Amino acid sequence: MKILKVARNKLYLESNLEEQEIVDVSPEIISEMDLNRKKELSREEYRRVIYLASLAKSIFLLSRRDYSRKEMLGKLRMKFREYGIVEEVVEKLVDRGYINDLDYARALIERSRESRRKLEYQLSMKGIGREVIAEAFGEADHDERDELRKQLKKVAKREKDKQIAYLMRKGFRYEDIREVMREIEE
Template identity: 50%
Template structure:
Protein backbone atom coordinates (compact mmCIF):
# COMPACT_ATOMS: atom_id res chain seq x y z
CA UNK A 1 0.00 0.00 0.00
CA UNK A 2 1.55 3.27 -1.13
CA UNK A 3 2.03 6.14 1.33
CA UNK A 4 1.02 9.41 -0.32
CA UNK A 5 1.89 11.74 2.53
CA UNK A 6 2.67 11.94 6.22
CA UNK A 7 1.68 15.27 7.74
CA UNK A 8 1.88 15.80 11.47
CA UNK A 9 -0.13 12.90 12.84
CA UNK A 10 -1.98 11.87 9.67
CA UNK A 11 -0.91 9.09 7.36
CA UNK A 12 -2.42 9.45 3.88
CA UNK A 13 -2.58 6.25 1.84
CA UNK A 14 -3.28 5.65 -1.85
CA UNK A 15 -6.85 4.37 -1.47
CA UNK A 16 -8.06 7.60 0.20
CA UNK A 17 -7.54 6.20 3.68
CA UNK A 18 -6.31 8.51 6.38
CA UNK A 19 -5.01 7.09 9.64
CA UNK A 20 -4.29 9.14 12.75
CA UNK A 21 -0.87 8.07 13.98
CA UNK A 22 0.98 9.20 17.05
CA UNK A 23 4.66 10.15 16.99
CA UNK A 24 5.35 6.84 18.76
CA UNK A 25 3.78 4.88 15.90
CA UNK A 26 5.67 6.95 13.32
CA UNK A 27 8.95 6.23 15.12
CA UNK A 28 8.26 2.55 15.89
CA UNK A 29 7.18 1.73 12.32
CA UNK A 30 9.69 4.08 10.66
CA UNK A 31 6.90 5.71 8.67
CA UNK A 32 8.82 8.90 7.91
CA UNK A 33 11.32 6.89 5.83
CA UNK A 34 8.88 4.58 4.04
CA UNK A 35 7.13 5.07 0.74
CA UNK A 36 5.12 1.88 0.83
CA UNK A 37 3.63 -0.43 3.47
CA UNK A 38 3.27 -4.17 3.23
CA UNK A 39 -0.07 -5.65 4.30
CA UNK A 40 1.45 -6.76 7.62
CA UNK A 41 2.87 -3.28 8.26
CA UNK A 42 -0.45 -1.68 7.34
CA UNK A 43 -2.33 -3.96 9.76
CA UNK A 44 0.22 -3.20 12.49
CA UNK A 45 -0.19 0.57 11.96
CA UNK A 46 -3.98 0.25 12.10
CA UNK A 47 -3.75 -1.94 15.21
CA UNK A 48 -1.48 0.53 17.02
CA UNK A 49 -3.62 3.50 15.95
CA UNK A 50 -6.84 1.77 17.12
CA UNK A 51 -5.21 0.83 20.43
CA UNK A 52 -4.01 4.39 20.92
CA UNK A 53 -7.47 5.77 20.08
CA UNK A 54 -9.06 3.34 22.54
CA UNK A 55 -6.80 4.42 25.38
CA UNK A 56 -7.54 8.06 24.57
CA UNK A 57 -11.31 7.47 24.62
CA UNK A 58 -11.15 5.43 27.83
CA UNK A 59 -9.12 8.14 29.53
CA UNK A 60 -12.07 10.49 29.12
CA UNK A 61 -14.91 8.21 30.32
CA UNK A 62 -15.95 4.59 30.71
CA UNK A 63 -17.28 2.73 27.69
CA UNK A 64 -18.94 -0.61 27.20
CA UNK A 65 -17.22 -2.91 24.74
CA UNK A 66 -20.00 -2.32 22.21
CA UNK A 67 -19.79 1.48 22.55
CA UNK A 68 -16.02 1.40 22.07
CA UNK A 69 -16.41 -0.86 19.06
CA UNK A 70 -18.88 1.61 17.50
CA UNK A 71 -16.47 4.49 18.11
CA UNK A 72 -13.55 2.62 16.55
CA UNK A 73 -15.59 1.56 13.52
CA UNK A 74 -16.10 5.22 12.68
CA UNK A 75 -12.33 5.62 12.28
CA UNK A 76 -11.21 2.16 11.20
CA UNK A 77 -12.71 -0.26 8.68
CA UNK A 78 -10.86 -3.39 9.75
CA UNK A 79 -13.34 -5.33 11.92
CA UNK A 80 -10.90 -8.08 12.91
CA UNK A 81 -8.32 -5.58 14.13
CA UNK A 82 -10.99 -3.73 16.14
CA UNK A 83 -12.09 -7.01 17.77
CA UNK A 84 -8.48 -7.81 18.59
CA UNK A 85 -7.97 -4.36 20.18
CA UNK A 86 -11.15 -4.64 22.24
CA UNK A 87 -10.31 -8.14 23.47
CA UNK A 88 -6.84 -6.94 24.51
CA UNK A 89 -8.32 -3.99 26.40
CA UNK A 90 -10.84 -6.29 28.10
CA UNK A 91 -8.04 -8.66 29.13
CA UNK A 92 -6.19 -5.76 30.72
CA UNK A 93 -9.37 -4.81 32.62
CA UNK A 94 -9.92 -1.39 31.09
CA UNK A 95 -13.37 -2.43 29.87
CA UNK A 96 -15.73 -4.48 32.00
CA UNK A 97 -19.40 -4.49 31.03
CA UNK A 98 -20.47 -5.98 34.37
CA UNK A 99 -18.74 -3.24 36.40
CA UNK A 100 -20.10 -0.61 34.02
CA UNK A 101 -23.64 -1.95 34.45
CA UNK A 102 -23.34 -2.16 38.23
CA UNK A 103 -22.06 1.41 38.61
CA UNK A 104 -24.70 2.66 36.14
CA UNK A 105 -27.43 1.02 38.23
CA UNK A 106 -26.09 2.54 41.45
CA UNK A 107 -25.86 6.05 39.95
CA UNK A 108 -29.23 6.02 38.22
CA UNK A 109 -32.36 7.52 39.75
CA UNK A 110 -34.59 5.70 37.28
CA UNK A 111 -36.52 2.48 37.65
CA UNK A 112 -35.41 -0.99 36.68
CA UNK A 113 -37.18 -1.04 33.30
CA UNK A 114 -35.60 2.21 32.12
CA UNK A 115 -32.16 1.22 33.41
CA UNK A 116 -32.40 -2.14 31.64
CA UNK A 117 -33.40 -0.38 28.43
CA UNK A 118 -30.52 2.12 28.70
CA UNK A 119 -27.95 -0.61 29.39
CA UNK A 120 -29.20 -2.77 26.53
CA UNK A 121 -28.96 0.29 24.25
CA UNK A 122 -25.32 0.59 25.31
CA UNK A 123 -24.71 -2.97 24.13
CA UNK A 124 -24.66 -4.83 27.43
CA UNK A 125 -26.10 -8.34 27.27
CA UNK A 126 -29.33 -9.12 29.14
CA UNK A 127 -27.73 -11.73 31.42
CA UNK A 128 -25.04 -9.26 32.51
CA UNK A 129 -27.71 -6.64 33.26
CA UNK A 130 -29.73 -9.17 35.28
CA UNK A 131 -26.66 -10.27 37.23
CA UNK A 132 -25.68 -6.66 37.95
CA UNK A 133 -29.18 -5.93 39.24
CA UNK A 134 -29.11 -8.98 41.50
CA UNK A 135 -25.71 -8.03 42.92
CA UNK A 136 -26.47 -4.33 43.35
CA UNK A 137 -29.22 -4.90 45.90
CA UNK A 138 -31.19 -1.89 44.63
CA UNK A 139 -34.57 -1.39 46.24
CA UNK A 140 -37.08 0.26 43.89
CA UNK A 141 -39.44 1.24 46.68
CA UNK A 142 -36.65 3.13 48.46
CA UNK A 143 -35.76 4.99 45.24
CA UNK A 144 -39.41 5.85 44.68
CA UNK A 145 -39.76 7.23 48.20
CA UNK A 146 -36.77 9.51 47.60
CA UNK A 147 -38.39 10.80 44.40
CA UNK A 148 -41.77 11.22 46.09
CA UNK A 149 -40.29 13.72 48.52
CA UNK A 150 -39.51 15.96 45.54
CA UNK A 151 -42.96 15.68 43.97
CA UNK A 152 -45.10 15.54 47.09
CA UNK A 153 -47.25 18.51 46.06
CA UNK A 154 -48.51 16.86 42.86
CA UNK A 155 -51.84 15.02 42.60
CA UNK A 156 -51.84 11.26 43.17
CA UNK A 157 -52.39 10.27 39.51
CA UNK A 158 -49.61 12.61 38.30
CA UNK A 159 -47.21 10.99 40.77
CA UNK A 160 -48.06 7.56 39.43
CA UNK A 161 -47.61 8.62 35.79
CA UNK A 162 -44.30 10.35 36.57
CA UNK A 163 -42.91 7.28 38.33
CA UNK A 164 -44.06 4.92 35.61
CA UNK A 165 -42.35 7.10 32.99
CA UNK A 166 -39.16 6.88 35.06
CA UNK A 167 -39.28 3.11 34.54
CA UNK A 168 -40.52 1.90 37.91
CA UNK A 169 -42.85 -1.10 38.11
CA UNK A 170 -46.48 -0.47 38.93
CA UNK A 171 -46.41 -2.75 42.00
CA UNK A 172 -43.42 -0.89 43.44
CA UNK A 173 -45.09 2.47 42.78
CA UNK A 174 -48.29 1.28 44.45
CA UNK A 175 -46.37 0.01 47.49
CA UNK A 176 -44.39 3.24 47.89
CA UNK A 177 -47.52 5.38 47.56
CA UNK A 178 -49.34 3.20 50.07
CA UNK A 179 -46.45 3.65 52.53
CA UNK A 180 -46.51 7.41 51.90
CA UNK A 181 -50.24 7.60 52.57
CA UNK A 182 -49.79 5.71 55.86
CA UNK A 183 -47.18 8.21 57.09
Protein backbone atom coordinates in the same frame (compact mmCIF):
# COMPACT_ATOMS: atom_id res chain seq x y z
CA MET B 1 -0.94 1.32 0.49
CA LYS B 2 0.59 4.51 -0.78
CA ILE B 3 1.35 7.21 1.79
CA LEU B 4 0.14 10.53 0.43
CA LYS B 5 1.35 12.57 3.40
CA VAL B 6 1.82 12.64 7.14
CA ALA B 7 0.56 15.86 8.68
CA ARG B 8 0.42 16.41 12.43
CA ASN B 9 -1.39 13.37 13.76
CA LYS B 10 -2.96 12.27 10.48
CA LEU B 11 -1.74 9.67 8.03
CA TYR B 12 -3.19 10.10 4.54
CA LEU B 13 -3.26 6.85 2.59
CA GLU B 14 -4.39 5.74 -0.85
CA SER B 15 -5.08 2.13 -1.73
CA ASN B 16 -4.52 0.46 -5.09
CA LEU B 17 -8.19 1.05 -5.82
CA GLU B 18 -7.59 4.80 -5.42
CA GLU B 19 -9.61 4.90 -2.21
CA GLN B 20 -8.31 7.40 0.28
CA GLU B 21 -8.17 6.83 4.02
CA ILE B 22 -7.16 9.12 6.84
CA VAL B 23 -5.86 7.48 10.01
CA ASP B 24 -5.24 9.27 13.30
CA VAL B 25 -1.76 8.35 14.45
CA SER B 26 0.24 9.49 17.45
CA PRO B 27 3.79 10.83 17.18
CA GLU B 28 4.96 7.56 18.76
CA ILE B 29 3.42 5.54 15.94
CA ILE B 30 4.91 7.88 13.34
CA SER B 31 8.41 7.48 14.77
CA GLU B 32 8.11 3.74 15.56
CA MET B 33 6.93 2.93 12.04
CA ASP B 34 9.17 5.63 10.46
CA LEU B 35 6.17 6.93 8.51
CA ASN B 36 7.75 10.27 7.56
CA ARG B 37 10.35 8.54 5.37
CA LYS B 38 8.21 5.88 3.76
CA LYS B 39 6.29 6.26 0.53
CA GLU B 40 4.38 2.99 0.78
CA LEU B 41 3.20 0.55 3.42
CA SER B 42 3.09 -3.20 2.99
CA ARG B 43 -0.10 -4.98 4.03
CA GLU B 44 1.56 -6.06 7.31
CA GLU B 45 2.79 -2.52 8.04
CA TYR B 46 -0.66 -1.11 7.30
CA ARG B 47 -2.26 -3.63 9.67
CA ARG B 48 0.32 -2.75 12.34
CA VAL B 49 -0.42 0.98 11.98
CA ILE B 50 -4.17 0.33 12.28
CA TYR B 51 -3.62 -1.93 15.28
CA LEU B 52 -1.49 0.64 17.11
CA ALA B 53 -3.80 3.52 16.19
CA SER B 54 -6.95 1.69 17.31
CA LEU B 55 -5.26 0.60 20.54
CA ALA B 56 -4.20 4.19 21.25
CA LYS B 57 -7.70 5.48 20.47
CA SER B 58 -9.37 2.93 22.71
CA ILE B 59 -7.05 3.70 25.61
CA PHE B 60 -7.74 7.40 25.15
CA LEU B 61 -11.50 6.74 25.20
CA LEU B 62 -11.21 4.55 28.29
CA SER B 63 -9.25 7.26 30.08
CA ARG B 64 -12.31 9.48 29.83
CA ARG B 65 -15.04 7.00 30.88
CA ASP B 66 -15.92 3.30 30.98
CA TYR B 67 -17.27 1.57 27.90
CA SER B 68 -19.03 -1.72 27.38
CA ARG B 69 -17.53 -4.13 24.87
CA LYS B 70 -20.23 -3.31 22.31
CA GLU B 71 -19.82 0.45 22.75
CA MET B 72 -16.06 0.28 22.23
CA LEU B 73 -16.45 -1.88 19.14
CA GLY B 74 -18.90 0.65 17.74
CA LYS B 75 -16.62 3.61 18.43
CA LEU B 76 -13.59 1.96 16.85
CA ARG B 77 -15.54 0.63 13.86
CA MET B 78 -16.64 4.18 13.04
CA LYS B 79 -13.00 5.22 12.95
CA PHE B 80 -11.20 2.25 11.38
CA ARG B 81 -12.08 0.08 8.37
CA GLU B 82 -10.27 -3.05 9.51
CA TYR B 83 -12.95 -4.67 11.67
CA GLY B 84 -10.85 -7.74 12.37
CA ILE B 85 -8.11 -5.63 13.89
CA VAL B 86 -10.65 -3.60 15.87
CA GLU B 87 -12.09 -6.80 17.34
CA GLU B 88 -8.59 -8.02 18.16
CA VAL B 89 -7.86 -4.76 20.03
CA VAL B 90 -11.13 -4.92 21.97
CA GLU B 91 -10.49 -8.56 22.92
CA LYS B 92 -7.05 -7.58 24.19
CA LEU B 93 -8.62 -4.86 26.34
CA VAL B 94 -11.21 -7.31 27.67
CA ASP B 95 -8.50 -9.89 28.47
CA ARG B 96 -6.47 -7.29 30.34
CA GLY B 97 -9.52 -6.11 32.30
CA TYR B 98 -9.78 -2.62 30.83
CA ILE B 99 -13.23 -3.43 29.50
CA ASN B 100 -15.48 -5.42 31.82
CA ASP B 101 -19.21 -5.54 31.13
CA LEU B 102 -20.05 -6.71 34.66
CA ASP B 103 -18.17 -3.83 36.29
CA TYR B 104 -19.72 -1.46 33.78
CA ALA B 105 -23.23 -2.70 34.65
CA ARG B 106 -22.57 -2.50 38.41
CA ALA B 107 -21.33 1.08 38.13
CA LEU B 108 -24.32 2.16 36.04
CA ILE B 109 -26.74 0.57 38.51
CA GLU B 110 -25.04 2.19 41.50
CA ARG B 111 -25.09 5.72 40.12
CA SER B 112 -28.48 5.60 38.40
CA ARG B 113 -31.79 6.89 39.71
CA GLU B 114 -33.86 4.90 37.25
CA SER B 115 -36.04 1.86 37.82
CA ARG B 116 -34.68 -1.65 37.42
CA ARG B 117 -36.70 -2.13 34.24
CA LYS B 118 -35.29 1.00 32.62
CA LEU B 119 -31.74 0.13 33.71
CA GLU B 120 -32.09 -3.37 32.26
CA TYR B 121 -33.18 -1.82 28.97
CA GLN B 122 -30.30 0.68 28.94
CA LEU B 123 -27.77 -2.04 29.70
CA SER B 124 -29.13 -4.33 27.01
CA MET B 125 -28.85 -1.46 24.49
CA LYS B 126 -25.18 -1.15 25.46
CA GLY B 127 -24.65 -4.81 24.61
CA ILE B 128 -24.68 -6.26 28.12
CA GLY B 129 -26.08 -9.79 28.24
CA ARG B 130 -29.04 -10.85 30.39
CA GLU B 131 -26.91 -13.07 32.63
CA VAL B 132 -24.47 -10.23 33.31
CA ILE B 133 -27.34 -7.82 34.03
CA ALA B 134 -28.93 -10.30 36.44
CA GLU B 135 -25.59 -10.84 38.18
CA ALA B 136 -24.99 -7.09 38.46
CA PHE B 137 -28.44 -6.53 39.99
CA GLY B 138 -27.91 -9.48 42.31
CA GLU B 139 -24.78 -7.88 43.73
CA ALA B 140 -25.98 -4.28 43.65
CA ASP B 141 -27.84 -2.60 46.46
CA HIS B 142 -30.68 -1.32 44.29
CA ASP B 143 -33.91 -1.06 46.28
CA GLU B 144 -36.61 -0.08 43.80
CA ARG B 145 -39.12 1.05 46.42
CA ASP B 146 -36.55 3.19 48.19
CA GLU B 147 -35.56 4.81 44.90
CA LEU B 148 -39.23 5.39 44.09
CA ARG B 149 -39.72 7.18 47.42
CA LYS B 150 -36.70 9.41 46.75
CA GLN B 151 -37.94 10.31 43.29
CA LEU B 152 -41.44 10.97 44.64
CA LYS B 153 -40.03 13.45 47.18
CA LYS B 154 -38.38 15.34 44.32
CA VAL B 155 -41.72 15.93 42.61
CA ALA B 156 -43.93 16.17 45.71
CA LYS B 157 -45.16 19.69 44.87
CA ARG B 158 -46.47 18.69 41.43
CA GLU B 159 -49.97 17.46 40.71
CA LYS B 160 -50.53 13.73 41.22
CA ASP B 161 -50.95 12.92 37.54
CA LYS B 162 -47.72 14.75 36.72
CA GLN B 163 -45.91 12.91 39.50
CA ILE B 164 -47.12 9.59 38.12
CA ALA B 165 -46.15 10.52 34.54
CA TYR B 166 -42.65 11.59 35.68
CA LEU B 167 -42.10 8.36 37.59
CA MET B 168 -43.39 6.21 34.75
CA ARG B 169 -40.88 7.91 32.42
CA LYS B 170 -38.23 6.85 34.91
CA GLY B 171 -39.39 3.27 34.30
CA PHE B 172 -41.35 2.62 37.48
CA ARG B 173 -44.52 0.55 37.22
CA TYR B 174 -47.88 2.27 37.75
CA GLU B 175 -48.94 -0.22 40.45
CA ASP B 176 -45.74 0.39 42.43
CA ILE B 177 -46.12 4.15 42.13
CA ARG B 178 -49.72 4.07 43.42
CA GLU B 179 -48.75 1.76 46.28
CA VAL B 180 -45.88 3.97 47.44
CA MET B 181 -48.07 7.07 47.10
CA ARG B 182 -50.68 5.41 49.37
CA GLU B 183 -47.96 4.53 51.90
CA ILE B 184 -46.77 8.13 52.00
CA GLU B 185 -50.30 9.53 52.33
CA GLU B 186 -51.00 7.33 55.37
